[in-house]
Amino acid sequence: MISEFRSFIARGNVIDLAVGIIxxxxxxxxxxxLVNDVVMPVVGVIIGGFDFSNxxxxxxxxxxxATLEAAKAQGAVFAYGKFLTVVLNFLILAWIIFLMVKGVNRIRxxxxxxxxEAAPAAPPPADVQLLTEIRDLLKSR
Structure with missing residues (x-):
């Protein structure tokens, strides 16, 4: 069982998956x-500085x-602003990843x-070489 586990772990796909996760x-x-420090401040300026999260x-x-955290401490609230913020972050993140994948695909x-590069031509098999030599000898006669 240990050898099976070792062979499973040593497969390229598992190692590639681990590297991808890291x-x-x-x-x-x-x-x-990028989203929180670069994009969202710009979006905030464009839409007038609104903070949906509260x-x-x-x-x-x-x-x-007046704030979401304080309201949650007081009782049940429907926090639609935080949900809108998460959805907006997701859409921006998906757009950025789309652009990155598109760039990588263009490079590929x-x-x-x-x-x-042209691979060097392999020499003909021995029987073809022999037949070529025989043909050349017959032509020279």
């Missing part, structure tokens, strides 16, 4: 920073707070268009 985790931090509807009369297409 790189994806690191990439998540980069993309989150938009909520109180579900009972006890909730009187350019690589595929490059002419492949």
């Amino acid at each position: 790189i994806g985790g690191a990439f998540t931090g980069i993309v989150n920073s 938009y909520f509807i109180p579900l009972n009369d006890k909730v009187t707070a 297409a350019m690589e595929d268009k490059k002419p492949a």
Whole structure:
């Protein structure tokens, strides 16, 4: 059973998956920073500085707070603003990833268009060489 597990782990697909997950985790931090620190401030300026994350509807009369965190402490709230923020972040993230994949595909297409180096011609098999020599000898007579 241990040898089966070792052969399973040593397969290229499992190792590729592990590397992809590790790189994806690191990439998540980069993309989150891009969305939160670069894109969202621009979006905030464009839409007038609104912060959707504090938009909520109180579900009972006890909730009187102005911020979402304070309102949650007072009682049940319908936090639609936070949901809108997450959806907007997702759409921006998906667009950025789409552009990156499109760029990588364009680079791969350019690589595929490059002419492949011609492989050296393999010598003909021994029987073909022998027949060629016989033909050349018959021609010379």
